[in-house]
Amino acid sequence: MFLVALGVTTYSLVAEKLIAIEFAKKELIGSQYLATIRKAYDVILMHREENGSARDIDDVLSALQAAEANASGSLQTSELQQEFAVALRNLAASPPTPGNPALLDALAKARVLAVRIGDDSNLTLDPDLDTYYLQNKVVKKLPDILGRLGELQIWGRGTGQPRLFLHQQRMRVLVANSLLRSDVARVEENLVRAYRGNSDGSLKREIQSVFALMISNINGYLSSASGRIDGNTRPTNASTVKFSYQRAVGSSIAAWAAAQSELDRLLNLRIDGLFSRMRFSLLLTGALATLSIFIAFLTYRHIVIPLERFEAIAREISESKDYSLRMEQDSRDEIGRLAKAFNEMLSELAAARDRDITEHSELARIQRMTTLGAMSASIAHEINQPLAAIVTNSNAAQRWLGHSEPDLDEARAALRRIVDDGHRASQVIASIRATFKKDGDNKVKLSVNDLIGEVLRLSSSKLQTHKVVVKTHLSDGLPQVAADRIQLQQVLMNLIANANDAMTSVTNRPHVLRVSSELQNADSILITVEDNGSGIDQKDRDKIFDALFTTKTSGMGMGLFICQSIIESHGGRLWASPGDLFGTKFCLVLPTGKTDDA
DSSP states (O other): OOOHHEEEEEEEEHHHHHHHHHHHHHHHHHEEEEEEHHHHIIIIIIIISSSSSSSHHHHHHHHHHHHHHHHHTTTTOOHHHHHEEEEEHHHSOOOOTTHHHHHHHHHHHHHHHHHHHHTTTTTTTOOHHHHHHHIIIIIIIHHHHHHHHHHHHHHHTTTTTHHHHHHHHHHHHHHHHHHHHHHHHHHHHHHHHHHHHHHHHHHHHHHHHHHHHHHHHHHHHHHTHHHHHTTTTOOHHHHHHHHHHHHHHHHHHHHHHHHHHHHHHHHHHHHHHHHHHHHHHHHHHHHHHHHHHHHHHHHIIIIIHHHHHHHHHHHHHHHHOOOOOOOOOSSSSSSHHHHHHHHHHHHHHHHHHHHHHHHHHHHHHHHHHHHHHHHHHHHHHHHHHHHHHHHHHHHHHHHHHHHHSOOOOHHHHHHHHHHHHHHHHHHHHHHHHHHHHHHOOEEEEOOHHHHHHHHHTTTTTHHHHHHHEEEEEOOTOOOOOOEEEHHHHHHHHHHHHHHHHHHOOOOSEEEEEEEEEEETTTEEEEEEEOOSSSOOOGGGGTTTTTOOSSSSSSSSSSSHHHOOOOOHHOOEEEEEEESSSSEEEEEEEOOOEEEEEE
């Protein structure tokens, strides 16, 4: 792409310069053609007007034919050149008499051909100030001046003509005189502008004197011919008028030649300058291209290749996770420093991975210890209640047997309760083990209301001791739930025990425990356990279900954690919220499985 861009840029540069060079060369061809037209004016006005020869016309025709052949590939002037050649031949065949119409026709054809040459050769289109005003004079102004000199000289001769014809001639002379003076004034203005556009002043040195002489001679001719303009049919000195006419024409031809010479010089200078700038631009472009290629080579060798190695090593490390790989780059430049930093980063990554492995191992060990601790705390927490009941019933049995008359019936009842508590302790241990094993084989269909009543009976003695009034609101017709009876029993007993403990410190109102059950929606049952105790601090409400977090002085912080784990294992939810008036309300939602059964 770089070479293509370079080639396009070079081509555009060369093409632009070549177009400008061809433009200037075409102007040179037009200028050379106009030199032949200038010679034709010289023959027509200086030699043929009075006593010209046919040889002069033939020389001009040969020169015109050569100029047309030279310009045939560039200018579209063939038809006008042929018309001018016919006019010259007609002039050669006509007698050299004053007022010759063939002479006027030749001057008109010469002027038209000069304008076409200027248009086709770009002379009238070139906007460069160094040649613009010279081109205008060579193509238009000087041919116009010479043509008007010829017309003025021809129409000024009216000897022996009728009065009406003399009047027409006089009007033509007046018009030609006015136009000639106007042309001379414009030439003077253009000369000032041309001198101003030429920075080195060479143009003024070369043509100022020639044009000054031309303007002076034309003004002298106009003055000497003023008798004709005033209506004098016989000038006081005809030879003087003729002499001043010849001087005016000769100096105009000389001014044309000088202006054309300067025009050719300036065009050649422009062409040489364009060639020089094109060569310099090509040399500069070549030097920049060589430098760019050299820089590209250095960039590829010292940057691209090391970066490709970087990419390969980074890809290999990404795929293999082998942080022992290293980038081999011994240079002291930016790439070398980058390689050093990359290798140091790999070393840090390897050390970090080793630390991560160690930390993961330690974390796994801590997690295992935490699990074991949680399991131990859970067993201790859950087994504490049946063990406490066993101790209480044993003491009661001893008291009944220790009476002077032992009450054997009460003793047997206490012993049966001890047996039941022992079985319950065994079931609690089995339930906890199933929880940690995530074993769901013990789930059976059960009635929530029956389970609540069973738990309240088991907790009645403790509730009575703390003078707790139990109020239940159990909805009838609730669907059964699939659950582990022992686990749900432990959850409800834990929530009721917590509610009882929360109300022990309250002395200014009755201790009321409210337990309710209701159908929350088609496939879930809501159970609430609400106390009117001291409540839970707002800042601790989000932490009470965390393991090992407790607000009790003698608590282990595992009860609610285990309760939530059990409920979640049953597909339900457990949360706490402030009570309606006092205390805390625990809400428990269990799925009925009714949708699944359907």
